[in-house]
Amino acid sequence: MNRFSKKTSLRTPELSTASLPDIVFMLLFFFMTVTVMKSTELNVLNELPNATEIKRLENKDRVIEIHVGKPSFKYRSILGDEPRIQLNDKFADISEVAPYVLSQIQRKPKHVRAFVVVSLKVDKRANMGLISDIKKELRKINALKINYTTYEGDAFKNIE
Template sequence: MGKFSKSGKREMPALNTSSLPDLIFTLLFFFMIVTTMREVTLKVEFKVPQGTELEKLEKKSLVTFIYVGKPMEEYRGKMGSESRIQLNDQFAEVAEIQDFVAQERETMKEEERAYMTISLKIDQETKMGIVSDIKQALRQAYALKINYSSKLRE
């Protein structure tokens, strides 16, 4: 039989960190995939009306949103409590809609511009006068595909 000797202290082996970068990049990739970035910060309140015959939009990249509703609480002192139009992250007037549509068209590919859809997210308490003005401005900008956002009536 052999003799075992205990000469010296026994040290803990070093921790193997070679797979740590792989784990970190896997987590980073996972969070990049599942996270959605908010495109617009809402400055108006809106409660969408309910409907029965609804269709889901197919290509969201071709949809441009126009929000109409009462300004949020922090903007009411400056903007009042009447319904306002929001284009991207700022309040706008009806006269600015044509320029907005032209800018949005410029960001799209040439072949997709004909399929551009304007989706109106309008508060159910908004008066029809402002909606008619928006529709007239869209007509003048040749944005003829209009969608009204609503939720399913239960």
């Protein structure tokens, strides 16, 4: 009458780890192809000033960087000693700042665009007239969130 007998020792089979290396290498190749390396070469001498009251920016994906400083030694014979503006990997005039910032904002996702911060990385020996001109260009396109990148330290060390 009883055709099916009950097994007394039911064991769960061991977990097979044979496909684990395949999964690891698949993830490795995925991240290698998706990851973008930022390769901006600094073409200006940029010794940042010191400041005591500083705050770290939380979201780096919302930052647009503008470098200002004297051209590096390999460009000095061509461009001279005056401080220059560097946008990404090229030198730019003051009239190119607004279109550059607008194009960088358009590349950001829509939900981030309202929170974009323009970070000015200015050499401590750059003249304030150039920085004022950059700020006027940013005001024209309503990019009013500006950050000055500095090192933490004694601000009196900036005086030469």
